[in-house]
Amino acid sequence: MKLAPRSLRSQITAALALLVTVVVALAGLVIVARIDHRERSDVDRQLAARAEKVQQDADKLLDQGDHQEGDDGQDDYGGLLTGSQSLVRLISNGQVVAERGESLPFPLPVPERDGYAMIQGDGQTWRSLTQPLNNTGDRVEVLQDIDDLQRRRSDNIAIVAAVTFIAAVVTAAGTWLITRFLFHPLQRLRTGALAVSADVTGPALPAVDRPQEVADLSHALNTMLDQLRTSMEATRRFTADAGHELRTPLTTLGMTLETLQRNPDLPEPQRTRALEAMQAEHQRLTRLLTGLQALARGDAHALPERTAVDLSALVTEAAHHATRRHTSVTYRLAPASPVTIQGWSTGLRLAIDNLLDNAALHGRPDGVVDIQLSRHSGLARITVSDDGPGIPPDQRHTMKERFARGSRTHAPGSGLGLSLVEQQARLHYGSLHLGQSPSGGLQAVISLPAEPGPGTGQHD
Incomplete structure (x- = not known):
């Protein structure tokens, strides 16, 4: 991929920043989810407690009819629901016969079944609990505004996002600085490697003491470099010796051929000795080349x-x-x-x-x-x-x-x-x-x- 960082330092920095981002984000979201779950459970417990209270005072609520607030902001139901961002409704034969609490800015339908439900309208979110009322066939519905809970969850998610971003930036910056220090021995090895040449007397790579992995790498590379230089020196010496050994029989062959060419009327005994000498030198060359080939195959482990x-x-x-x-x-x-x-x-x-x-x-x-x-x-x-x-x-x-x-x-x-x-x-x-x-x-x-x-x- 073209977008992937090329240097090891950049790759480590990006990897750690991504890892911290994922870990912090997941941890923060888990915490937010736990807090939100606990608050919603508290709301459900409050709704259940209010439903039980309403069932105990259902007759009083029916006697008072619809809610009419007095000048002091209290009602005859004891002020239980006034200003509490909640609503209680008594339902009989599919009709609301009495209600107390906050007035919703949107029409509220009659619940079709009992249990908990979420109701949304006009930008507001309410939690509802519907239960049967004293085995009379009537039902009671208790509602609670949970907009504050929704806002707290959104605020918590925003905090998690901000903390995640800050953690990623700090991790990236810290990793970039730390890796600069940690990779300094590798940079020394790189600089030393650039100075290495084919000269058998050239400098070795710098010795590194720590960290241990880089020290082992430095030792291994220097050992390999020594072996290569030893092998190169042996190869140069071997090539020089081989050239020297080949030069003698080739020179002898050349001189004998030149003698035969210049003296076409050479007596038969001398011609025979010259041809035998050439044959001997040819056999020597053949044995030498065969030996060199065998040695080269053995050195290359071509086995x-x-x-x-x-x-x-x-x-x-x-x-x-x-x-x-x-x-x-x-x-x-x-x-x-x-x-x-x-x-x-x-x-x-x-x-x-x-x-x-x-x-x-x-x-x-x-x-x-x-x-x-x-x-x-x-x-x-x-x-x-x-x-x-x-x-x-x-x-x-x-x-x-x-x-x-x-x-x-x-x-x-x-x-x-x-x-x-x-x-x-x-x-x-x-x-x-x-x-x-x-x-x-x-x-x-x-x-x-x-x-x-x-x-x-x-x-x-």
């Missing part, structure tokens, strides 16, 4: 739904294919019982393949790679050990970073293998541990939460 994965079958299949890729390396897979986890078979297979390729590339040329799948304390552990130079303890944590290369290795690679393994382990709520194998090489252990096996209960 399918979790399913049950048989690790035993997955590790067996990965070891079989690794033997085909690295024919000079011996892969020894230890027998293992079936182990099932919840996860993504594609991501787990990518992690296992990277460990097996890493062991083949960084182990001895004709070395041995030991593969073991075990289960302990509710965790499934995939252990891959090689017989290469290994990684010094002070470099093991760094080697999990992207594009990290060890100081002892000269094997080709993109430097993404272990970072891919750690990412998949983390996405499966597990971890990657790097240590030393029994033969002195690298031992990589992936620990993942496993489902309870047959006969194991909840714990192994």
